[in-house]
Amino acid sequence: MSRTVRTITATVAALLLATACNSAATSNSPDSKGSSVRGVTDDAIKVGGIVSMTTASGYSKKDTDLGARARFARADAEGGINGRKIDYLGAEDDGQDPAKNLAAARKLVQQDKVFAISPMSSVTFSGADFLQKQKVPTFGWGTIPSFCGPTYIYGFGGCMVPMPGGTISQTWPEGLKQVTHGAKGKTVAILANDNDAGTFAIRTYKQSFASAGYKVTFAKSSVPATSVPSDWSAYTKEILRSDGGRAPDIVVSVMQTPYNIGLFTAVKRSGYRGVLTDPTDYDPGLLAKSATKEALDGVHILLTFEPFETRSAAMKQFKADIKKASGGKDVPLNMHMMTGYMSADLFLSIAQKAGRNLTVASFQKAANGFSDTGTMVGDRALPKGQKESFGCGALVQLKNGAYRVSSPFKCYEPIPFK
Structure with missing residues (x-):
């Protein structure tokens, strides 16, 4: 088990220990039609x-569902x-809370008896150890x-943050x-x-950007x-003096939208004219608020899937x-929808096989050796994807109230993670 997973699950260890015995006994009980497979x-x-449908910061991933x-x-229609x-029960809301994440995993397996x-x-995945022990195929964004x-756990785009001995995707710096x-x-x-995910992201992207030839200051x-901080001055002061007293050429935020709005607004007010980038804010719904649209204007956003602006057959579908x-409505598309869609797509593809x-x-057995090509996340391959990402992505820039592709969807060779 990784140090990160151990740290998260420690907060709910007592709950896990209290239920470990009866969970194994109920995980494969027969259903009403006599099947012995959960x-x-x-x-x-x-x-x-x-899914984290509600969070303390107001950020929501509800469209993942x-x-x-x-x-x-579509699978059912075909x-x-x-x-x-597919009897899809919908998503449990973990509120981005470790205890609720584990509780949701236990409910789905022990009470609802889902197969997968x-x-x-969620950035909180304290239920991971439980699901692995219960042998529950689980799919999501491998960040x-x-x-x-x-x-038993699969990222729809592969493993985005590998452990030492694995590899790092170079999509962001190369793009x-x-x-x-x-x-x-x-x-x-x-x-x-300042959390486990953030610490791991820093470790990963320091290597990634340095390997691509950038100097990380x-x-x-x-x-x-x-x-979300109400005053960003302490952070912007450090950042904007990090290059020997000067501002860096690129400011990278590995945070969610409410934080990015605060950080980028503060950086812009300082007169900064460099590149701003994050992996979060690809959401046309953000354009509905003028203040949000202004704060994120000019930002280049990393995608690990084809941009909605492409015209491929898969994107049209x-x-x-x-x-x-x-319900036949033209709703604004966002990356959370893609997360849910491609998580389901990978599960369906393996189940079909x-x-x-x-x-x-x-x-x-089907997952071990599974591969296909030309998907909206590139060429997929397992078990490779449980150790490294599929290495594909694009950048889009929000400019004048609209997204445009600033670096086209492409696959890059990964680098070893040390």
Whole structure:
């Protein structure tokens, strides 16, 4: 188990120990149709999700659930998976709270008896050890260490934050080279939240940007994760003097939208004219508020999937599926929808390969050696994706109230993570 996962689960260890005995006894009890496989009947596969729909900062990933519903609905409309429909229960809200995340995982497995969890979208994944022990195939965005290594947990774009011995995707710094006209002589400052995810992000991106040829002048996970600062001056002062008393060429934020708005607004007010970038703010819904639109104007946003602005057949299908799941309405697209959609898509693709005799063992056998090409996250391959990312992505820039592609979707060679 990684140090990060151990740290998170320590807060709920007593709860886990109290339930460990009876959980193993109930995980594979027969259902009403006599199946001995948890969550699988003759005509259905039961799936649930865990999503941070509410958070203390106001940030929400609720549309992750919509994305999953859209993809599962299409699978059912096309006849299901080897004759079985997907009984999607919807997503539990963990409130981005470790105890609630574990409680949601236990409920879905022990009470609802799901075969798989897809999507799991939260920076808090304290239920990871429980799901691994219970052999529950789990799918989400592999941006936290829990998606890197465990045999039953899968990132839809692969492992984005590998452990030592793995690799790091170079999509972000390599994509930025098109924005900064190369990395030679360019400096970078990286800021993240003061939590396990932030600490890990700093460690990862310091290596990533340095390997791409940038000089990292500042890299700290120092912003409180529990509340958005009202005064950013202490952070901006350090950042804007980090290059020998001068401002860096690029300011990288590895934080969520409310934090990015505060940080970028403060940086801009200082007169900063360099590049601002984050991996979060690709959400047309943000453009509805003029203050938000102004704060994020000019920011380059990392995507690990095809931008909505592309015209591929897969993107057209995605948009049609989301519209149908939204009752025929044209809703603003966002990256959370893509997280749910592609998490569901990877699960469905493996389940299809597993065949009619669906068990956890047959599912895992299908996953081991699974591969396909040309998806909206690039070429997928397992078990490679449980150790490294699929290495593909793009950058979009918010400019004058609209997103435009600033670095096209492309796959890059990863680097060793030390």
